Structure formats: C-alpha cells, structure tokens
Amino acid sequence: MTTLLNGKELSEELKQKMKIEVDELKEKGLTPHLTVILVGDNPASKSYVRGKEKACAVTGISSNLIELPDDTTEEELLSIIDEQNNDDSVHGILVQLPLPDQMDEQKIIHAISPAKDVDGFHPINVGKMMTGEDTFIPCTPYGILTMLQSKDISLEGKHAVIIGRSNIVGKPIGLLLLQENATVTYTHSRTKNLQEITKQADILIVAMGRAHAINADYIKKDAVVIDVGINRKDDGKLTGDVDFENAKEKASFITPVPRGVGPMTITMLLKNTIKAAKGLNH
Numbered sequence: 001m002t003t004l005l006n007g008k009e010l011s012e013e014l015k016q017k018m019k020i021e022v023d024e025l026k027e028k029g030l031t032p033h034l035t036v037i038l039v040g041d042n043p044a045s046k047s048y049v050r051g052k053e054k055a056c057a058v059t060g061i062s063s064n065l066i067e068l069p070d071d072t073t074e075e076e077l078l079s080i081i082d083e084q085n086n087d088d089s090v091h092g093i094l095v096q097l098p099l100p101d102q103m104d105e106q107k108i109i110h111a112i113s114p115a116k117d118v119d120g121f122h123p124i125n126v127g128k129m130m131t132g133e134d135t136f137i138p139c140t141p142y143g144i145l146t147m148l149q150s151k152d153i154s155l156e157g158k159h160a161v162i163i164g165r166s167n168i169v170g171k172p173i174g175l176l177l178l179q180e181n182a183t184v185t186y187t188h189s190r191t192k193n194l195q196e197i198t199k200q201a202d203i204l205i206v207a208m209g210r211a212h213a214i215n216a217d218y219i220k221k222d223a224v225v226i227d228v229g230i231n232r233k234d235d236g237k238l239t240g241d242v243d244f245e246n247a248k249e250k251a252s253f254i255t256p257v258p259r260g261v262g263p264m265t266i267t268m269l270l271k272n273t274i275k276a277a278k279g280l281n282h
C-alpha cells in the first residue's frame with residue numbers, strides 16, 4: 001500500500017495553526033514582517049515570490065516585495081539589504097535566487113543579517129545547523145523533515161540517499177537526516193552506479209532537476225520517496241524528478257508534484273519568519 005505525502009494538505013493545517021499564533025503576537029503588538037527582494041524578471045522566481053506573499057497574507061504575516069530591474073548593481077542591492085537589516089519593523093529578509101550574473105550570490109547572502117536570514121543561507125546559520133544549534137533551517141529541507149515527522153516515519157538507523165548536492169536542498173537535508181540518526185549517502189551528477197546506491201535507500205530524496213529521471217528501477221520496495229523536482233512540461237504543467245505513476249507502486253510513502261514538497265517550502269518560510277519576529281531562541 002502506498003501512502004501519499006500530501007504537502008498541500010499538511011501546509012494548510014500548519015498555516016491555520018500559525019495564523020492563531022500570529023494573531024496572538026499581533027495582540028501583543030508584534031506583527032511579523034517579511035521583506036522579499038526580487039531582482040529581474042525570471043518567470044519561475046516571480047511565481048514563487050507571488051506564492052510566498054500570498055501565504056504571508058493568509059497567515060496574517062505582513063510582507064512587502066521590493067522588485068528591482070535586471071541591471072541592478074551589486075552595490076544597489078547591498079544598500080537595500082542594509083536598509084532592511086537596520087529596520088526594526090522587518091524581521092525576515094529573503095532575496096530570491098538565482099540573481100543576475102553581475103551579482104556574486106554568496107556576497108549578497110553574507111550581507112543579510114543572520115538574525116533575519118529566514119532562508120537559513122547565511123554561513124553563520126549554515127554552521128549552526130551543521131553543529132545542531134538552534135537556527136533557521138533552510139525551508140525546503142525543513143519542509144521535508146516536517147512531512148516525514150507528520151507521518152511518524154522513523155529515521156533512526158535508516159539509510160537515506162540524497163540525489164543532488166545543492167546548498168539549498170541536497171546538502172542541508174543530508175545534515176538534518178544525519179542529526180535524526182539516519183545513515184546518509186550523498187549522490188550527484190558525477191556519481192557512478194547511481195541505481196545501485198538508490199536501490200539501497202530506505203528514504204530516497206530526489207533533488208536533481210531532471211523531469212522523470214527516477215523510476216521504479218531506482219527504488220527499493222517500500223522505500224519512502226521524496227521528490228523535490230519542479231519541472232515545467234511543454235503543456236505548462238509541473239512535474240517532478242520522479243516518474244510518479246511508475247514509482248508509486250513500489251514506494252511505501254511518496255510525494256506528488258505538484259502538492260508535495262513545494263507548498264511545504266513556503267510554509268516553513270512562514271514558520272521561520274515568525275521565529276525571526278519572536279527572536280531566534282524562542
């Protein structure tokens with residue numbers, strides 16, 4: 001029997017709970033506020049940013065979007081980040097990635113105050129995550145962990161195989177699963193004999209960015225399969241890195257695309273924004 005890990009449904013539940021918490025904070029005079037910065041007009045980024053603003057509105061978190069032209073200089077963006085860092089009414093700052101070529105992404109991430117870094121991308125927060133200190137966990141890995149925990153899927157001693165080693169998803173989800181006492185294997189585009197490794201996975205996290213690259217042949221019977229891919233098909237519809245119809249018979253739990261990991265990513269951003277408003281250690 002395969003169970004669907006419905007991220008959309010779980011994220012609606014979590015947002016309802018967060019709305020109650022935000023209402024309570026507002027009564028005490030604290031309105032969590034997120035500033036989103038979007039540079040250029042990448043259509044996918046625009047769509048993600050719209051989703052983030054909408055989710056803020058639903059939970060009562062206030063947000064503003066700073067839209068900058070494609071030819072914005074690094075200095076201009078750094079100066080805007082500085083303003084937001086120094087504005088006490090702003091609790092979270094998110095600079096949507098990717099940035100145009102003239103910008104050094106890492107330099108921009110370094111400029112965001114670690115206390116407002118709701119993406120969890122600043123090296124201080126990455127370091128804290130690595131050592132297991134309380135910090136902002138990057139939203140997609142945080143969402144994946146929350147989905148697994150929502151179904152009481154045990155991680156202890158399990159073999160988790162990650163496909164993909166990005167700073168945003170692959171690397172941090174491996175660290176988080178390690179912290180939960182899983183045995184973690186990282187694989188990526190240069191990995192030899194990928195299928196041999198993925199077939200040993202009790203938990204398979206697929207974040208490679210290639211539509212339907214993974215089918216049942218890569219999956220051990222009754223594995224938990226988490227699909228982080230968001231690929232746009234010719235007809236405009238979204239699809240994952242996993243061939244869902246083919247893979248679902250073999251998995252014990254599987255995420256669909258859409259309505260899987262995607263909605264959870266946005267929901268965890270809200271959670272991190274509330275955490276930033278309350279102060280990191282609350």
Ligand code: GUN
Pocket residue numbers: 094095096097098119139140168
């Ligand atoms: N681009 C794709 N995913 C993300 C994310 O989680 N945060 C930011 N800032 N940019 C992204």
